[in-house]
Each structure stands twice: as structure tokens, then as C-alpha cells.
Amino acid sequence: MSHNLFLVVLSYMIAAVSAYAAIELARRVNSTNRTAQNMWILAGGATLGLGIWAMHFIAMLAHEGLRPVTYSMPLVFLSVVIAMAGCILGFLIVSRHTTRPTLIGAGLLMGISIASMHYVGMAAIQGVTIAYHTGLALLSLAIAITASLGALWIGFFSKYAKEKIHMELKIFFSLLMGVAIFGMHYVGMLSASFTFLTDTPAAIGIEPSLLAWLVTGITTLLFAIFFLSLTLDRHLRRRELIQATILDSTTDAVVTTTKDGVIQYANTAFYRLFDRTEDQFFQDYHAALSIQQPFYEARRLEMGESTIEVTAYPLQGERMDQILWFLRDVSETIASQRLVEHMAYHDALTDLPNRHKLERILAEHIRIEDPVACLYIDIDRWRFMSDMLGHHGSDQLALQIADRLQHTIHPDDILTRVGSSEFIILLFDKRSTLAKQKAEKCIKAISQPFDIDGTTVELTMSAGISHFPKDTTSADELVQYARLAVHESKRTGKNQIKEFEEESRQQILRTVEIEKALAQALDRSEFSLVYQPKVSLTQNRLEGVEALLRWHHPVLGHVGPDEFIPIAENTGLIHQIGTWVLRESCLAWVRWQKTGVKPFTLSVNVSPLQFAREDFVDTLQATLDATGMDPMFLELEVTESSMLSYEQSTREKLAQLHQFGIMISLDDFGTGYSSFRQLRELPVQVLKIDRSFIVNLFTDRNQEAIVRSMIQLGHNLGMKVLMEGVETSDQLEWLLNEQCDYVQGYYFSRPLREKEVVKHVKSVTTYIEFGKTRA
Incomplete structure (x- = not known):
């Protein structure tokens, strides 16, 4: 017989597409759950059987000599059922038990059903008698069984059943299996001999052209539906894979359950949280888990040393009536919150x-x-x-x-x-x-x-x-x-x-006001310096002056050093104030020298806080360099308590000052806790006896003995002795008799302003006679 080439090619394409559908079907069956398997076996097996049947009838219609015949509708329908049933049963058997016997059994079943479909379809031809060549018929049966075994092996037993198969390889297998299916048909046709009956009345049947359109239309539609289903399934599976990956990668436990608490899905974090996977019901994992928990309300449950936060959300609509659960280990969060709160409320x-x-x-x-x-x-x-x-x-x-x-x-x-x-x-x-x-x-x-x-x-x-x-x-x-x-x-x-006490409120408030005002006193230039002359009794001349700090506030008025210095030390402002006093007094000394007066000593008080700073010596050196003050005429008055604290650091600073040529005076001597050993080892040139010791000098015999011993102690240690607070001629005469070296006090002069110092120096030449004249 001659053939219609178009229909021949079409039949082969249908065979190849059917083979491709078989491969895709096997992958879906292998990678889904039981319910989805049954669905894919039923739909895919039916599509595969229909495709092979369509290939058979298109190929039969390609024979030009069979165009005049008609086909029996019952037998055509029967051949379709045989093909679809065989494919469905074959896939069902091998999908349940992937063993070699089941492969052989399923392959035989599918092959026989495909061959049966072929020969039942041949029997549907009306108006002819058909004789078969036994050898070729058996060969066609063998080809059908071999093609079925090949399809099942590729889909369920080969390495491609477990690994991802590339598109090129799937097309190759499809084309190869298409050749086998196509070959089975044409071998079967080759085994047949047709004899046309001329006297037999025509039975009711379907015309070949109508059958061709019917077969092509139905096959195309079913193939379109099947491959559309594959595409949709691939998209859904990709989305599910992404969702599953996201859910498994999250640190939060995610669970979906029925309204009764049966677990439908749980990610890895959930099983890791409870360290077991055997329980079917959500509430069995912990006694505090309850499916009656209100939606959207986060609740916490204790699990040993951990705290778990559980939140439920309803999943309703689209035939869903489930509960979505989020479980989060908030132990670290709670611990962090407690730590932050503790830090906020604790030192x-x-x-x-x-x-x-x-x-x-x-x-x-x-x-x-x-x-x-x-x-x-x-x-x-x-x-x-x-x-x-x-x-x-x-x-x-x-x-x-x-x-x-x-x-x-x-x-x-x-x-x-x-x-x-x-x-x-x-x-x-x-x-x-x-x-x-x-x-x-x-x-x-x-x-x-x-x-x-x-x-x-x-x-x-x-x-x-x-x-x-x-x-x-x-x-x-x-x-x-x-x-x-x-x-x-x-x-x-x-x-x-x-x-x-309410009565002392005003005094207390004044202290607070002083503290506030002191912070702005330097910027507002409220400080000033006066200078108290120091007299040498042995030389009867001016030995030097002591710089004294004064503060006049526009509201508070005059504030004495005894009142504001402790506050300055307590607030740390003493460093700025002390630096200012040192710089301004050094500048004043330089200006005095420019007037032509003979150089004299400038004494400056140093706060214990100033002296204790590591950068004190560097700051002092910078001040001397900036002002041009000669360090040989600078005397620093350091209190006894600060000088005798931390001996090692004190010695180092005093040694540096001594190298500069600066003299050191031990201020407020007698009010601290000096020891002879400490005084002897420190490079101190002057002992300055506190004014409190001269107040009761003549009314308290013990006081007189104490001051006398202080003067003698200073001399024994090789130091000069200065008595402050001298106000009467009797006090002066007593100090002269005790050979005190220096004195200062109101008896000689009140503190002087900078411009008054030069006038005082030039006008006063002898202090002892001057003092007696004033008395």
C-alpha cells in the first residue's frame, strides 16, 4: 500500500509525545504522596493510552488503500478502553512495588494491552477480511512489550527516576520510544493481509475522515490538558519548594493543624524545638499547648530553661479550615530585655x-x-x-x-x-x-x-x-x-x-546657687587677684607676695574662698580656676618687673586636686613658657595633706619642680598628719604655719609651746618658717624672739591690687619700723 506522508509523520509525533508524557508521569508518581500518585496514574495513564491509540488510528488512516473503509464504533471504543486500562494498570502496579518482578509483570500487561488495542482496532475495520502472518504479529507484540518495559524502566528503575533528567535526554528517550511504538504498529500492519468484500452490505460505521478529525481533536485536547497540568503542577511544585525552603530555613517553628489538632505540616524548626517527630497531635508535644488558644494572641509557655512564644492564626477559605501556628524561642529575647532593663536601672x-x-x-x-x-x-x-x-x-x-x-x-x-x-x-x-x-x-x-x-x-x-x-x-x-x-x-x-531643716534652707540654697554661678564665673570675668606681702624678719624687707583669689558675683556679692573653693574642688572647676590664677599672677609679676622694681618672690596656692593631676607639671611648664615668668622667683604653696599623700608620685613631681628652680612651701602646716621622716625626705624650702595657731598665742600656754616647736622643727629640717595671720606688734615681737624667718598679715598690709604692689614696694623700705609706727 502507499502511505500519506503527513499522517505517517503525525502518527510518529503522537507516539513520541506519548512517550514524553510517560516519562513525566513516572517522575510525578515517584515524587508525590499517595493521593497525588493515584491522580497522576489515572490522568497520565489515560493520556498515554489515548496517545498510543491515536497514533494507531492516525497511522491506519495513513494507508491510502484503507481510505474507502469504515470503522465499527463499538470496537473503536473498546480499543481505546484497552489501551487506557493497560497503561493505568501498568503504572499502578510498578508504582506500588518497584521490584524486578513487578517491572516484568507491568511491562507484559502494558505491552499486551497495547498490542490488543492494535489488533482490536484492526478488527474495527468494516468491509474487509484480515489475515495475519503469525511471526510478524508476535514480533509486533514483542516490540510492544519491549517498549513498555523500556518506558517503565526509565521512569521507575533507572538513575533518571531519582535524579533530575535534562530536557535533551527526555526528548531523546521520547523519540527513541516513539520509534518503538511506531515500529510496533507498522510491524503489525505488515503482518496483516487485507481482502476487500464486495458483496457484504455496508454496516453502520464511522467514516475515516471523520475518525481522523475526531482522533486528532480528542488527542490534541487531552495532550494540551495533560501538558498544561504538568506545567501548572511544575509551577505549584516550584512554589511549594520555595515555600518549604523558606519555612525550613526560618528559625521559627511553623505548624498547620486541623481544628482537632492533627498536624498537617510542620517545618524542621518545630521538630528541632521539641526534639521528636513521633506525635501526630499538636497538643501532645507539650501539656501547655492548646488548640483552644485564641487567635492572634501570643502566649508563652515554659520548657525547662527555655520560654516559647506561641501564636495561632486561622486558615479559612478555599475549602480550608485549619490553624496556622508560629512557635518562637524567645529565651534570648527575654534575657536581653531583662539585661537591658537591668542596665537601665542599675549602676x-x-x-x-x-x-x-x-x-x-x-x-x-x-x-x-x-x-x-x-x-x-x-x-x-x-x-x-x-x-x-x-x-x-x-x-x-x-x-x-x-x-x-x-x-x-x-x-x-x-x-x-x-x-x-x-x-x-x-x-x-x-x-x-x-x-x-x-x-x-x-x-x-x-x-x-x-x-x-x-x-x-x-x-x-x-x-x-x-x-x-x-x-x-x-x-x-x-x-x-x-x-x-x-x-x-x-x-x-x-x-x-x-x-x-527648714531654718537652714536659705544657707543650703546659697550653696547651690554658688555651685551654679561658679561654672560661669571665669567666662564672665568675675574673678580677680590681690596680693598679700610677705616680710622677711631677718632682712627687714619685702620677701615676696602671695596671690589671693577673690570672687565678686553680681547677685551673690562677695563670696569668700573658704566658701567657694571647696565647691570648686567638688565640681572639678578647680582645675580651670587654678590654671587661670597661675597664668594671671605670672603675667602680673612680668608686668611688675617691667616697671623696674627689684624681683621678688611670687607665691601661688595650688589645690590638692591640681597637684594630683598627672599633667600638672606639663601645664605649669606651658604657663611659664607662655607668660615669661622666671621660675627662680615662683613659689608654690601646696597643702600638707596633698603633699604627703602618695609619696612616690609626690616626690617625682617635687623633684621636677626643684629642677625648674621653683620653691615649694608647705601650706597649713600643723593641720595635717606629717611625719618627721616625710618632711625630711621631701624637697620643701618653707614651712608655713597656719593662722589658727597664732590666734590664742598669749592666752594658751600650750599653743605658745606648739608654735615654738614648729619653728624649731622647720629650722632643724633646714627649712625657712613663715607665720601667717600676724596682726599685732606683740605677735611680731614674739616671732622675732623665736627667730621666725617670714611673716605676713594685716599688721603690715592688707592684700593689694596689682597696681598697688609697685607703689607699696617703692614706698616702703623697712617693715619693722613701719609696723611700729602704724601701731
Whole structure:
């Protein structure tokens, strides 16, 4: 017979496409769950069977000699059913048990069904008799079985069944299997001999052209639906893969359950969270998990040392009625929140409650009208200690102070740190009446020596007390009044306790105002210097002048050094002020020399805080260089307490000053704790006896003996001795008899302004006669 080439090619293309569908079907069956497997086996097997059947009939229609015949509708339909049933059953068998026997059994079933479809389809031809060549017919059957076995092996048993198969390879297998299916048909046709019947009445059948259109249309439609399903499935699977990857990569546990709690999906983080996977019900993983939990409301459950936050969301619509669960381990978050809160309300160094915590505590107790005593503690000379000890040493000292104070308080009391050297103890209810006794215990604890890296440190403190509701009904005022009381206690000496009193409010407020005004005094040029002459008794001439600081505030008026210097030291302003005094007095000395007067000594007081700074010597050197002051005529007056603290660092600084030619005077001698050994070893040229020793010189015989021994001590140590505060001729005569070297005081002159110094020097030549004349 001759053939229609177009239909031949079309039949082969249908065979190849059918093979391609078989490969895609196998991959879907292998990689889905049981429900999806059944769906793909049914749809894919039907599509594959229909494709092979369509290939058969298109190929039959390609035979030009069979165009006049018609086809029996029942047999055509039967051939379709055989092809589809065989493919479906073959895939179903091999998908359940992928073993060699099932492969052979499924291959035989599919091959026989495909061959049966072919020969039943041949029997559907009406008006002819067909004789078959047995060998070729069996060969066509063998080809059908071989093609089926090949398709099942590629889809279920080869390495391509488990690995991703490339498109080029799938097309190659499809074309190869298409050749086998196509060959089976034409071998079967080759085995057939047709004899046309001329006398047989025509039976009712379907025309070839109509059958061609019907077969082509149905096949095209089903192939389109099948491959559209493959494309949609691929898209859905890709989206599910992305979603699954995202859900598995998240650190949060994600679970979907039915309304009864049956788990539908759970990501890796969920099983990792509970460290098991065997339970089917969500609530079985922890007793606190409940499917009755309200939606959108985060709840926390404790799991050993961990805290889990659980939130439920409804999944409804699109035939879904499930619950989506998010479980998150918030242990670290809670710990971080607690740490942040702790840091916000506790001192970083001592871990004591800080000012913010203090405010919350006070607000709560005041709200319930619980009596409160606020004991405000301020360590004296803290800035001096900080400069001497350095950052590390001051931190160690603060820790030791906090520890000692902590050991003094009752468990019901609260100790807080509100500043570098400031602590507050709160006492409540009946214990609020014991604030003063508590302050005495704190003084006793602080007074014991501290050991900081081998250095012994002795401290004093000042305490202020205020009460609620006696003094105020405000938490802010309660702390402020206690702090004001501390200012008042500092004025009365060391280790003093002062309770807030309404009568002393004005004095306390003045101290606060001085502290505020002092911060702007330098910028507003409110400071000035005066100079107190120092007289040499042995030479009966001016030895030098001492620079004295004066402050006049436009509102506060004249503020004495005894009042503002301690505040300046406490606030740290003393460094700026001291540098200003040194620079201005040196400039004044240079201007005096330009007038032609003979050079004399300039004495400048140095605060203990200034002297303690590591850069003190460098700052002094810079000032001398900038002003042009001759260091041979500069005398620094350093207090006894600062000079004899921290001997090693003191010696180093004094040695440097001595190399510059600067003289050192030990100020306020007799008020500190000097030892003969320390005085002998330090490079000090002058001992300056405090004015308090001359006040009762003639009324107290012990005082006279003390001053006499001081003068003798200075001379024995090779030092000059200066007595300050001389105001009478009797005092002067006594000092002359005791061979005191230098004196200063109102007996000779009151402090002079800069311009008055030159006039005084030029007008006064002998001081002892001048003093007697004035007397």
C-alpha cells in the first residue's frame, strides 16, 4: 500500500509525545504522596493510552488503500478502553512495588494491552477480511512489550527516576520510544493481509475522515490538558519548594493543624524545638499547648530553661479550615530585655540600683504613703582621689565603698549609687527613724583604710538626711533636700551628718546657687587677684607676695574662698580656676618687673586636686613658657595633706619642680598628719604655719609651746618658717624672739591690687619700723 506522508509523520509525533508524557508521569508518581500518585496514574495513564491509540488510528488512516473503509464504533471504543486500562494498570502496579518482578509483570500487561488495542482496532475495520502472518504479529507484540518495559524502566528503575533528567535526554528517550511504538504498529500492519468484500452490505460505521478529525481533536485536547497540568503542577511544585525552603530555613517553628489538632505540616524548626517527630497531635508535644488558644494572641509557655512564644492564626477559605501556628524561642529575647532593663536601672560598675530605679522606688512608696528616710552620702575629696588613683584605681575604690555600705544596711533598706561618689540609702516605714544611726554606721565603715593596689587610702564622707512626709511630699524634693543637707554638712567639717531643716534652707540654697554661678564665673570675668606681702624678719624687707583669689558675683556679692573653693574642688572647676590664677599672677609679676622694681618672690596656692593631676607639671611648664615668668622667683604653696599623700608620685613631681628652680612651701602646716621622716625626705624650702595657731598665742600656754616647736622643727629640717595671720606688734615681737624667718598679715598690709604692689614696694623700705609706727 502507499502511505500519506503527513499522517505517517503525525502518527510518529503522537507516539513520541506519548512517550514524553510517560516519562513525566513516572517522575510525578515517584515524587508525590499517595493521593497525588493515584491522580497522576489515572490522568497520565489515560493520556498515554489515548496517545498510543491515536497514533494507531492516525497511522491506519495513513494507508491510502484503507481510505474507502469504515470503522465499527463499538470496537473503536473498546480499543481505546484497552489501551487506557493497560497503561493505568501498568503504572499502578510498578508504582506500588518497584521490584524486578513487578517491572516484568507491568511491562507484559502494558505491552499486551497495547498490542490488543492494535489488533482490536484492526478488527474495527468494516468491509474487509484480515489475515495475519503469525511471526510478524508476535514480533509486533514483542516490540510492544519491549517498549513498555523500556518506558517503565526509565521512569521507575533507572538513575533518571531519582535524579533530575535534562530536557535533551527526555526528548531523546521520547523519540527513541516513539520509534518503538511506531515500529510496533507498522510491524503489525505488515503482518496483516487485507481482502476487500464486495458483496457484504455496508454496516453502520464511522467514516475515516471523520475518525481522523475526531482522533486528532480528542488527542490534541487531552495532550494540551495533560501538558498544561504538568506545567501548572511544575509551577505549584516550584512554589511549594520555595515555600518549604523558606519555612525550613526560618528559625521559627511553623505548624498547620486541623481544628482537632492533627498536624498537617510542620517545618524542621518545630521538630528541632521539641526534639521528636513521633506525635501526630499538636497538643501532645507539650501539656501547655492548646488548640483552644485564641487567635492572634501570643502566649508563652515554659520548657525547662527555655520560654516559647506561641501564636495561632486561622486558615479559612478555599475549602480550608485549619490553624496556622508560629512557635518562637524567645529565651534570648527575654534575657536581653531583662539585661537591658537591668542596665537601665542599675549602676554599670557596682550593679547597685541607679537614680532611675531610685525614682521608681520612691514613687511607689510615696504613692502608698509609706514613710521614707533618704540618706544621701557623698565621699569627700573624691575628685582628688580619682586623679591620684587613675581610672582603674577609682573604680576599685568605688566597688569597695559600695561593698562596705551594702554590709551596713538592713535587708529592708535599699542602697543606690547616684553619682561617682554619691550614694543614697532609703529606709522605709518604722526604719525611717533610724537614718541618723545608719549614717553613723556608714561613717564608721568608710573611715577604715582602703587598700587600692597596695596603696592605703583614708576617706571621709558627708551625709544629709531628709524625710517623707515630714519635709516634703515629692520624691524629687526628698532627694534634693537630702543633697542640700549634704552641702550643709560639708561646711561643718568631715564625717558630719546633717538633717534637712527648714531654718537652714536659705544657707543650703546659697550653696547651690554658688555651685551654679561658679561654672560661669571665669567666662564672665568675675574673678580677680590681690596680693598679700610677705616680710622677711631677718632682712627687714619685702620677701615676696602671695596671690589671693577673690570672687565678686553680681547677685551673690562677695563670696569668700573658704566658701567657694571647696565647691570648686567638688565640681572639678578647680582645675580651670587654678590654671587661670597661675597664668594671671605670672603675667602680673612680668608686668611688675617691667616697671623696674627689684624681683621678688611670687607665691601661688595650688589645690590638692591640681597637684594630683598627672599633667600638672606639663601645664605649669606651658604657663611659664607662655607668660615669661622666671621660675627662680615662683613659689608654690601646696597643702600638707596633698603633699604627703602618695609619696612616690609626690616626690617625682617635687623633684621636677626643684629642677625648674621653683620653691615649694608647705601650706597649713600643723593641720595635717606629717611625719618627721616625710618632711625630711621631701624637697620643701618653707614651712608655713597656719593662722589658727597664732590666734590664742598669749592666752594658751600650750599653743605658745606648739608654735615654738614648729619653728624649731622647720629650722632643724633646714627649712625657712613663715607665720601667717600676724596682726599685732606683740605677735611680731614674739616671732622675732623665736627667730621666725617670714611673716605676713594685716599688721603690715592688707592684700593689694596689682597696681598697688609697685607703689607699696617703692614706698616702703623697712617693715619693722613701719609696723611700729602704724601701731
